[in-house]
Amino acid sequence: MAWPVLASASLVVINFKDAEGCDCPNTAVKVNWLEGTPKTSTGTTFGLPWARGKHLANATSFTSSSGELQSWITAFWPDGTIKWTGHAIAASESTTDGYTITASGPGNGTTPHFKRQYSNSSTIQTTESSDEVSVNTGKITASFAKSGSTVVSSIKTSNGKTVGQNGRLVLKSQSGIADEGDASGIEYFNFVSKIYNATVSEESKIRALVTVQGVHHAEAGSHKDWLPFTLRFYLYANSDAIRTVHTIIYDGDAKSDFISGLGIRFDVPLAGEELFDRHVRIAGTDGGILHEAVQGITGLRRDPGEAVRTAQYNGEKTPANSTWDTKTSTRLQWVPTWNDYRLTQLSADGFNLKKRTKEGQSWLKIPGGTRAGGLAYLGGATVGGLAVGLRDFWKKYPTSLDISNAASDEGSITIWLYSPSAEPMDLRPYHDGLGEDTYEKQLDALQITYEDYEERYNTPYGIARTNEVFIYAFDSTPTAETLSTLTDHTNEPPVLFAEPEYIKETRALGSYWNVKGAPSNSSTDTASIESHLDFLIEFYRNQIEQRRWYGFWDHGDIMHGYDTDRHQWKYDIGGYAWDNSELSPDLFFWNQFLRTGRADVYRLAEAQVRHGGEVDSYHLGNFTGLGTRHGVQHWGDSSKQGRISTPVYRKPFYYLSGGDERTGDLVHEALKAEQAWVLVDARRKVRDPGVVYKPDPTALYLNFGTDWAGVAAAQLLEWERRGPRWEEARDKLLETAKTFPKLKFGFVTGEALYNSEDGSWAPPPTDPNNNGTITVSHLSSVFGVLETLDQLFEHYPEISKAFVDAWLDYCYYYGASKAEQAARYGTDFGKLNLRQGHSRLTAYVANKRNNATLVQRAWDEFLSDSNADELSPEDPWTTVKFNGSKVLTPVDEADWITTNAAALYGLAGIELIALT
Ligand SMILES: *[C@@H]1O[C@H](CO)[C@@H](O)[C@H](O)[C@H]1NC(C)=O
Ligand SMILES: *[C@@H]1O[C@H](CO)[C@@H](O)[C@H](O)[C@H]1NC(C)=O
Ligand SMILES: *[C@@H]1O[C@H](CO)[C@@H](O)[C@H](O)[C@H]1NC(C)=O
Ligand SMILES: *[C@@H]1O[C@H](CO)[C@@H](O)[C@H](O)[C@H]1NC(C)=O
Ligand SMILES: *[C@@H]1O[C@H](CO)[C@@H](O)[C@H](O)[C@H]1NC(C)=O
Ligand SMILES: *[C@@H]1O[C@H](CO)[C@@H](O)[C@H](O)[C@H]1NC(C)=O
Ligand SMILES: *[C@@H]1O[C@H](CO)[C@@H](O)[C@H](O)[C@H]1NC(C)=O
Numbered sequence: 075m076a077w078p079v080l081a082s083a084s085l086v087v088i089n090f091k092d093a094e095g096c097d098c099p100n101t102a103v104k105v106n107w108l109e110g111t112p113k114t115s116t117g118t119t120f121g122l123p124w125a126r127g128k129h130l131a132n133a134t135s136f137t138s139s140s141g142e143l144q145s146w147i148t149a150f151w152p153d154g155t156i157k158w159t160g161h162a163i164a165a166s167e168s169t170t171d172g173y174t175i176t177a178s179g180p181g182n183g184t185t186p187h188f189k190r191q192y193s194n195s196s197t198i199q200t201t202e203s204s205d206e207v208s209v210n211t212g213k214i215t216a217s218f219a220k221s222g223s224t225v226v227s228s229i230k231t232s233n234g235k236t237v238g239q240n241g242r243l244v245l246k247s248q249s250g251i252a253d254e255g256d257a258s259g260i261e262y263f264n265f266v267s268k269i270y271n272a273t274v275s276e277e278s279k280i281r282a283l284v285t286v287q288g289v290h291h292a293e294a295g296s297h298k299d300w301l302p303f304t305l306r307f308y309l310y311a312n313s314d315a316i317r318t319v320h321t322i323i324y325d326g327d328a329k330s331d332f333i334s335g336l337g338i339r340f341d342v343p344l345a346g347e348e349l350f351d352r353h354v355r356i357a358g359t360d361g362g363i364l365h366e367a368v369q370g371i372t373g374l375r376r377d378p379g380e381a382v383r384t385a386q387y388n389g390e391k392t393p394a395n396s397t398w399d400t401k402t403s404t405r406l407q408w409v410p411t412w413n414d415y416r417l418t419q420l421s422a423d424g425f426n427l428k429k430r431t432k433e434g435q436s437w438l439k440i441p442g443g444t445r446a447g448g449l450a451y452l453g454g455a456t457v458g459g460l461a462v463g464l465r466d467f468w469k470k471y472p473t474s475l476d477i478s479n480a481a482s483d484e485g486s487i488t489i490w491l492y493s494p495s496a497e498p499m500d501l502r503p504y505h506d507g508l509g510e511d512t513y514e515k516q517l518d519a520l521q522i523t524y525e526d527y528e529e530r531y532n533t534p535y536g537i538a539r540t541n542e543v544f545i546y547a548f549d550s551t552p553t554a555e556t557l558s559t560l561t562d563h564t565n566e567p568p569v570l571f572a573e574p575e576y577i578k579e580t581r582a583l584g585s586y587w588n589v590k591g592a593p594s595n596s597s598t599d600t601a602s603i604e605s606h607l608d609f610l611i612e613f614y615r616n617q618i619e620q621r622r623w624y625g626f627w628d629h630g631d632i633m634h635g636y637d638t639d640r641h642q643w644k645y646d647i648g649g650y651a652w653d654n655s656e657l658s659p660d661l662f663f664w665n666q667f668l669r670t671g672r673a674d675v676y677r678l679a680e681a682q683v684r685h686g687g688e689v690d691s692y693h694l695g696n697f698t699g700l701g702t703r704h705g706v707q708h709w710g711d712s713s714k715q716g717r718i719s720t721p722v723y724r725k726p727f728y729y730l731s732g733g734d735e736r737t738g739d740l741v742h743e744a745l746k747a748e749q750a751w752v753l754v755d756a757r758r759k760v761r762d763p764g765v766v767y768k769p770d771p772t773a774l775y776l777n778f779g780t781d782w783a784g785v786a787a788a789q790l791l792e793w794e795r796r797g798p799r800w801e802e803a804r805d806k807l808l809e810t811a812k813t814f815p816k817l818k819f820g821f822v823t824g825e826a827l828y829n830s831e832d833g834s835w836a837p838p839p840t841d842p843n844n845n846g847t848i849t850v851s852h853l854s855s856v857f858g859v860l861e862t863l864d865q866l867f868e869h870y871p872e873i874s875k876a877f878v879d880a881w882l883d884y885c886y887y888y889g890a891s892k893a894e895q896a897a898r899y900g901t902d903f904g905k906l907n908l909r910q911g912h913s914r915l916t917a918y919v920a921n922k923r924n925n926a927t928l929v930q931r932a933w934d935e936f937l938s939d940s941n942a943d944e945l946s947p948e949d950p951w952t953t954v955k956f957n958g959s960k961v962l963t964p965v966d967e968a969d970w971i972t973t974n975a976a977a978l979y980g981l982a983g984i985e986l987i988a989l990t
Contacts, residue, residue, distance in 0.1 A: 099180075101128060103576055106172040108569040108673045113559045116317070116544075117165040117310020119281060119732035120570035122175060123158050123582035126151040134179030138163065140170055142196055142311070144280035148733040149582075149794035152804075152870050157582050157794055160732030162281035163570075164196055165213070165313030173570070197279045198311050207274045209282045209307075213314040214547045218274075218284045218307065223266040225286050225305060226340070231314070231458060231549045238340045238460040238547060243267035244488065245290045245301060246335035247326075251498055262334075263297045265290035282309045283735065300325055301333075302694075306735055315560075317567065318543040319736055320491070323693045324534050328501040335494030338543060340460055345483035347454030349411050352485075353389045353551040354477055356417055356427065357447030357463070357561040363554040364427070364440070365389075368480045369411045371402060378402035389551035391455035415477040418495045419446050419468050422624040432481070444468075447561035449544075450475040451552070452485050458549045461557060463564035464489045465542040466681075469629045472496030491541050492626055499626070501534040504706055513759045516712070525648025525705060526759075528712030536694035537709050539627065540684055540736050542567070566677070571730055574671050583726060584864045586918065587665045588988035596990050598933050602947065603983045607666060609951055610976050611675055613968060614659075616953075617643075618678075620965050627708060628652070630685025632659065634704045638969040641956050651706040653973050654690040655682075657856045657911065657943075660723035662980030668726060669984065683727045687740040691719040697754060699747035699785075714754050716747045716784025717857035721791055722865075728791070738795070744788035745799060747781075748774075748830035756781060757825075765839050773827040775838065778814075779854030782828060786810070787862040789833075790869060806833025807866065811877035817844065819899055820880030822887065824849025848899055850888065852907040856978065860885070860918055860985075882922055885915035889935050910939035911978030914985040921989040929990045936986055943972055945979040 103122055131154055136145040142164055149158035161175060199210040206227065208217045217227040226241025245265035252260060268291035275283040284307040289299045306319040320338065344352055349369035356364040365387055372383045378398040385392045395403045413432045419425040427440040448467020453459010467473050474493035479485045492499060510516045510527050520526050544564045574589045594600060614632055617623070621643055623632060633643035635650030644650035653659065663679035666672070689708045691701040701718025705711035721728070721741045728737040751774045761767060767775055776782050792803035813834040817823040823846075827836040841847040863881055867873060887895050889912055892902035906912075913935035920928035937947060953966035 099128065100176055100178050102174050102176045103572050104172055104174050105570045105572050106671075107169075108571060108671075108676055109566060111169055111171050112563065112568040113169075114563055115163075115165060115169045115568050116313045116315035116546075116563065117163065117281060117308070118568055118570055119160060119162045119308070121148060121158055121160050121729045121732040122572050123577055123580040123729065124156045124177065125580040125582075126157070127153060127155050129156045129177045130154060130180035131156055134177050136161065137176050137178070139174035139176075141166065142280055143175070144277065146277065146733075148729060150796055152793075152872075157869075158729045158733075162310065162732070164280050164311035165211075165315070169568075196311050198282050198309065200274050200278045200282050202274060207272050207284055209274065209278070209284060209309045211282075211309050211314070212312050214309075214316075216284075216307070216309060216316060218272045218286060219269060220272045221269050223268060223291070225267055225269060225272075225288075226307075226545075229316070229340075229460065229545070229547050231547055233458075233549050235458045235549055236343055237453065237458040237549075238342055238545065240339075240341040241545075242339055243290065243303060243305075244335065244337045244339050245333065246494055247297070248332050248334050248498055249330050251332055251500060261295065261297075263295050264293045265297070265301070266293055267291070267303070268299060280311045283307070284309070285735070300331065301336075304736070304739075314547045316545040318545060319540060320543055321538055321540040321688075321736055323536065323538045324501065325536065325694050326501075328503075328534050332498035332500060333492055334496075334498040335490060336492040337488050337490040337494075338462070339486055339488040340462060340545070342452045342460050342485045342487060343483070344452075344454055344457060344480070344485050347457045348392075349481060350386060350406070351391055351455040352480060353451070353453060353455070353459070354412070354415055354480060355389070355449075355451035355461070355551075355554060355557050356415065356475060356477075357449040357557065359443045359445055359447070361558040361561070362443070362447075363557050363561075365554060366412065366415075366429075368413075369406065369409055371406075371409070374402060374409065376401035376405065385455075389455065389553065391550075411481040413479055413481040415440075415450075415480070416474060416495075417442075417446055417450070418472070418474040418493055419448075420472045420493065420496055422468050422471055422622050425468070446475075447558075447565065448473065448475070448489075449557065449561045449564055450477055450487050450489070451548075451557055452477050452480055452487050453548060453551050455551050458547070459551060460487060461546040461548070461552075461560060462487050462489050463544045463546070463561060464491065465544070465564050465567070466629060467565075469624045469681075470541065470626050471624060472626065489543060491539075501707075501709075503532045503710060517759060520649070523648030524650055526703060526711050526713045528759075531712035531714065532707070532710045533695075534707075534709045536692040536697055537627075538688040538691075538693045540688050569676065569731075571671065571676075574669055577668060581868050583668065583729070584861055585868055586861060586864055586914070586985045586988055587669050590669045594987060594990075596929075596987065598937075598986075598990070600987050603987065606945070606951060607980055607983055610971075610980055611663070611666060611672075611678070613953065613966075613971065614976070615674060615678060616966060620963070627689050628685075630681035630683075631689070631708065632682075632973060634973050636967075636969055636972065641961050641965060641967055641969075646706060648706065649704050649711065652690075652704055652708050654702060654704040654708060654711075654718050655686045655723055655857075656704045656718075657908075657974045657977040658723065658858055658981060659973060659977040660686060661858055661861060662977050662984070664723075664726040665984045666980065680727060683724050683737065686718070687721070687724050687737065691740070691743070692750075693743055697750055699743050699745065700750045700754065713756070714750070715756055715780050716744070716782070717780040717853075718784075719744050719747065720784035720787045720858050720862070722783075722787040722858035722862045725787070725791060725865075733795075738797075741788050741791045741795075742797065742799075744784060745792060745803070747785050747788075751776065751781070751830070762840065767839060772829045772831055773836065774830055775825060776828045777825045777849075777851070777854055778821055779851075779857060779859045782810075783857060783859040783862050786866070787858065790862065790866050794869065808873070809833035810835060811874040815874065815876035815880040817880075818846035819848060821854075821884035822848055822850055822899060822903075824851060824854060846899070848901065848903065850903040850906065852912075855884070855888070855915060856908060856911050860915060864918070878922075882919045885919035886923075886928070888912050889916045889931065907941050908943060908978060909935050909941055910944040910975075911982055913939075914982040914989075917982075917986045917989040932986055932990060936982055943974040943978065945971070945975050
């Protein structure tokens with residue numbers, strides 16, 4: 075049947091009789107490209123939400139308006155209907171503006187979902203043996219080893235040319251740093267990949283995913299295996315590209331394990347190719363490409379002929395040498411050949427480039443530039459070649475690219491995620507402890523630098539980093555234009571997403587945001603708030619650039635507080651430096667993306683996902699599942715809590731990306747906070763000395779907001795995903811919902827005992843009889859609690875009403891008058907901060923209890939908070955330029971902004987607009 079043309083409406087429900095006469099409700103959803111129709115697409119995965127009750131999991135099939143589609147379920151509603159799906163589309167030469175994805179069903183439920191017929195012409199073939207996984211996309215065949223040190227054994231084009239082989243990881247480290255130039259006693263190590271296993275996704279028709287796990291193993295010397303890695307290779311039908319997601323976990327000792335080079339290397343067969351038909355291409359700035367041949371025949375004293383020169387410049391095979399001017403062709407032995415090329419990007423501001431004829435001879439400088447695109451190609455006009463590109467190359471400096479042995483039969487390309495030309499990576503603490511050897515001293519130090527220090531807690535052991543690398547295969551040297559396009563593709567891989575209206579209607583990501591410009595009942599002037607939201611997004615985008623918030627570990631984070639005297643963010647002052655998601659700027663950015671569909675906001679939030687979940691959180695060791703409070707080093711602060719690692723910050727990305735597998739892993743890790751709490755007592759420094767507390771898995775003394783909510787977000791995701799622990803996760807959430815309201819004062823209790831074996835809650839040790847105790851902190855509900863609970867209530871409206879009421883009471887009373895608090899709880903809550911940030915709780919209860927009087931209170935809290943960490947309509951809402959000798963580099967300053975305030979204003983603004 076013909077589909078109705080979708081004009082502006084994003085959601086069309088059509089009832090029609092299918093071939094079997096079934097009266098099937100269909101849902102057609104338009105998906106669009108984030109940054110407009112891309113010049114090239116090597117295959118894409120994206121995610122779509124579905125409203126509850128619409129499409130039964132086993133009775134729905136999905137089709138795309140153009141071409142083949144591979145579909146899978148990434149989340150379920152509790153009634154067994156589909157909540158989120160992932161979809162993969164093949165690579166295509168002619169990308170269309172967007173697609174319409176149609177869900178058809180429910181059918182009769184006996185046709186297993188997605189067991190569709192694919193036309194053989196355009197699907198992937200995978201083969202698996204005991205030692206290898208092979209994937210044929212139609213354009214390339216890539217083989218992945220299940221053991222040994224070579225991860226990618228070969229990449230062949232459909233014409234049978236092997237254009238890349240021996241793809242492997244490389245790591246260099248050293249046992250010390252020659253601070254004073256004395257390098258004696260320092261040991262140097264070289265590591266290769268050692269593979270544990272390689273698996274391929276079950277259904278691999280349009281997209282195959284090969285996952286390889288392993289560790290780095292010393293080639294020589296006595297270093298233990300370390301730096302575990304996970305490599306994920308995504309291959310799409312009809313594509314000559316491989317998207318690679320590279321994750322490492324740092325499990326060294328910061329005092330003796332200094333990484334001095336981390337990379338991926340591929341060999342490129344070149345035998346049989348004339349040296350003057352071998353091409354080197356390296357991406358520069360603004361789409362620029364270096365054009366070089368291993369043996370250049372341009373610019374020589376004798377001209378071989380224009381056709382020859384043009385062919386070489388364009389990367390085409392040069393005409394037969396009989397057509398060359400013999401003055402050149404007889405003298406080629408005197409023209410040097412360039413074996414090695416090296417680009418180094420040691421800062422976000424500049425790269426150097428050089429080449430040499432061979433080892434032992436001097437390097438020759440090639441004029442460099444500012445920010446390299448991060449892609450290198452090596453190959454020949456007839457033998458073909460390989461390009462490898464690292465996403466965010468300059469943003470994650472120090473990086474480099476090596477092309478080696480280009481004049482031999484087998485050259486190689488190395489992408490350095492950490493450049494061996496840089497100083498070794500130093501993860502030691504930045505100060506020596508300053509004598510803070512008791513809790514008393516540590517708390518006193520907190521009073522001055524705002525840093526919460528404790529020895530042994532300032533460890534990078536267990537932090538991770540994920541990078542994206544694209545590998546492109548060619549039968550012959552591609553045009554520079556193609557490589558330029560692929561450089562853009564590497565840095566901004568095309569993203570497909572559904573329209574905000576549609577996502578909103580499904581209620582799969584909460585009820586607390588609406589689409590920008592949607593009709594509103596509010597009498598408030600939302601236009602000025604919208605302009606302030608835009609201002610804040612623009613401000614942070616500019617600050618990232620002006621303040622150079624870039625680097626291997628830093629890219630994706632923003633800073634926390636501002637030093638108005640120095641006109642400088644407090645990068646060096648304790649708890650004011652890196653923000654580590656404090657008060658949820660992540661949620662502000664994601665919600666702003668959801669309601670606008672703006673590409674710049676998406677890219678901001680995406681980088682944050684890749685930072686916070688990796689660098690600010692732990693993946694190994696005692697702290698697994700917890701994150702680190704804001705500080706000078708992302709891992710330095712001694713406060714390790716679930717409020718930083720909470721997956722509610724990563725959830726929009728996880729589902730919109732079609733279930734990004736790395737992010738999926740992070741969600742599973744967040745569940746492990748339950749074990750970490752036995753080892754790490756979050757309140758060890760501030761506990762009432764009268765309370766003897768011994769962490770016990772069945773009675774963990776937790777704050778509902780800064781601790782439990784992070785695990786709750788992970789449990790909800792696990793339930794939705796039907797992950798390996800989903801029934802346990804669901805049961806724990808429901809047990810929490812049943813037992814939490816039994817605390818006499820519900821959420822106002824603040825801290826109570828959580829049983830991590832069944833999810834139940836009991837009164838705190840300070841109030842064993844449950845007489846009612848009040849611990850209200852301004853911090854409890856500013857780390858995604860409202861958002862997590864709302865998503866839970868939307869997911870399962872059948873949840874204990876008493877639980878919902880307990881939450882709505884908290885929302886009501888936090889900002890209520892002292893008299894109202896005292897009337898309800900016996901005493902008032904004392905002085906509380908973050909009134910503006912909490913206006914969204916008031917708006918939430920106003921909305922859920924349909925109370926117009928409360929709407930007024932919410933707006934009053936939002937617009938006229940006079941505490942610190944708020945932004946008001948009276949603030950300047952402009953920046954001031956500083957330059958000249960006042961500052962290191964010219965900057966736009968807004969000294970009235972703290973990131974706490976920006977995050978809360980942004981989030982509360984969005985939620986008030988939606989809820990009132
Ligand atoms: C779908 O069908 C399979 C096989 O019959 C069954 O195991 C699974 O539970 C069903 N899933 C849902 C969500 O109904
Ligand atoms: C369900 O539908 C499939 C495909 O239309 C059909 O082959 C099958 O017989 C149906 N089963 C029942 C129980 O109606
Ligand atoms: C691969 O090896 C790692 C490390 O031993 C292990 O944790 C993981 O479960 C293995 N994966 C598979 C699919 O066997
Ligand atoms: C031309 O190329 C052939 C092989 O490609 C080589 O044998 C011959 O020496 C070359 N002629 C000149 C003049 O260099
Ligand atoms: C992990 O926790 C255990 C138990 O508290 C402790 O003995 C051990 O020292 C901790 N390990 C590290 C590396 O801190
Ligand atoms: C709590 O209530 C019990 C019995 O209701 C009473 O005996 C006890 O004194 C109360 N404790 C506090 C701290 O008020
Ligand atoms: C609505 O909110 C007002 C202001 O806080 C309160 O006095 C009133 O009791 C609330 N009404 C209902 C029905 O909850």
